[in-house]
Amino acid sequence: MVTQGLHANAGQGLGLQGRHVVVTGGSRGLGQQIVRLLSARGARVSACGRxxxxxxxxxxxxxxxxxPRPFTRALDVAAPEGLERFVAEAAAENGGLYGVVACAGGARGGGVEEAAPADWMATWELNAWHSARLAAAAVPHLRAAGGGSVVLIASISGWKxxxxxxxxxxxxxxxxLAASLARELGPDGIRVNAVSPGSMLIPGKRWDRMRREDPAAFADFRREFPGGELVDPKEVAEVVAFLxxxxxxxxxxxxxxxDRAQNAPTPQGY
Structure with missing residues (x-):
């Protein structure tokens, strides 16, 4: 009962009521959880997806x-101009901007001998470059509002x-990028942080498929977590809302x- 009470009151005092936040990759998985949580906390949300x-x-x-129904646009965040246009339209629709969350991401290609140059570039553009473009598009709106917050969804794979x-x-x-932009944009009252999720159990995604199709391998992978359980995307969304x-x-x-103190980020270990 105590846990339920704490969860029920978790949104009090966050100061998100009525504030507009843009979330990329917001239609599925972690992005969907972030959109849902922010909406439940009273934020006005705009989301894009493919x-x-x-x-x-x-x-x-x-x-x-x-x-409430969010403002949405279907787009590829790696395509030229579409992301910037979405941010401008979302800000105009919602009377400004308070925060952005770069949640779209992914990877292409296999190992270093198999991956083509296009795979490396596509992976970079979808993650790091999209985050930089989102932040750049948001800055004028955040500055006009007197400051705000930028959250980049990275991964424990960024350092493990x-x-x-x-x-x-x-x-x-x-x-x-988060560390550098925090220094650059701090004078404008803009905070920038990264969130690095561990391996999340999302319906239909890689670890959920392993759990259903190869229970023995999944049981081995769970040993990478001291508590024996993978990360729930709702746990990540709560941290994003806090930031x-x-x-x-x-x-x-x-x-x-x-990451629930996860060790290696993949079943292959370090």
Missing amino acids: REETLEALCRGLEDEGL PGPQAQYGMAKAGQIH LSDLASGVSGANVPV
């Missing part, structure tokens, strides 16, 4: 929960090595792991 149908499913789900190298390199870039909030006013330039 496909109209997944964005529409997100909107219907929020409406079914009695939450494991295959594939192109993904770890891109995630390490996001972590360094966006007034409670984190003194936190900038940080990389915050949410």
Whole structure:
């Protein structure tokens, strides 16, 4: 009962009520959890994703929960200009901007001998470069509002090595980007932080498929976690909401792991 009470009151004092936050990759997985939590905490949310149908499913789900319908756009965050246009349209639709969350990400290619140059570039653009473009597009709006918060979703793969190298390199870039931009944008009242999730159990994704298709391998992988359980994306969303909030006013330039003290980031170990 005590735990339920704490969870029920978790949104009090965050200062997100009525504040507009843009979330990339917001239609599925972790991004969906972030959108849902921010909406439940009273924020106005705009979200983009690759496909109209997944964005529409997100909107219907929020409406079914009695939450407002977010402003959405279907786009590829790595494509030229679309991301910047989305941020501008979302800010105009919602009367400004308070925060952004760079949640879109992913990887292409296999090991270093198999991955083509295009795989390395695509992985970099989808993670680190998209984060830089999102921050740059947001800065004028955040500055006009007197400051705000930028959160980049990196990964423990950014500092705990494991295959594939192109993904770890891109995630390490996001972590360094947060630290550098925190110094650059601090005078404008803009905080920048990275969040590094461990391996998350998301329905239909890699670890959920392993759990269903290869229980023995999944049981071995769970040993990488001292508590024996993978990360719940809701746990990551809570940290993102905190970093966006007034409670984190003194936190900038940080990389915050949410990994349940995970050891190696993949079943292949270090």
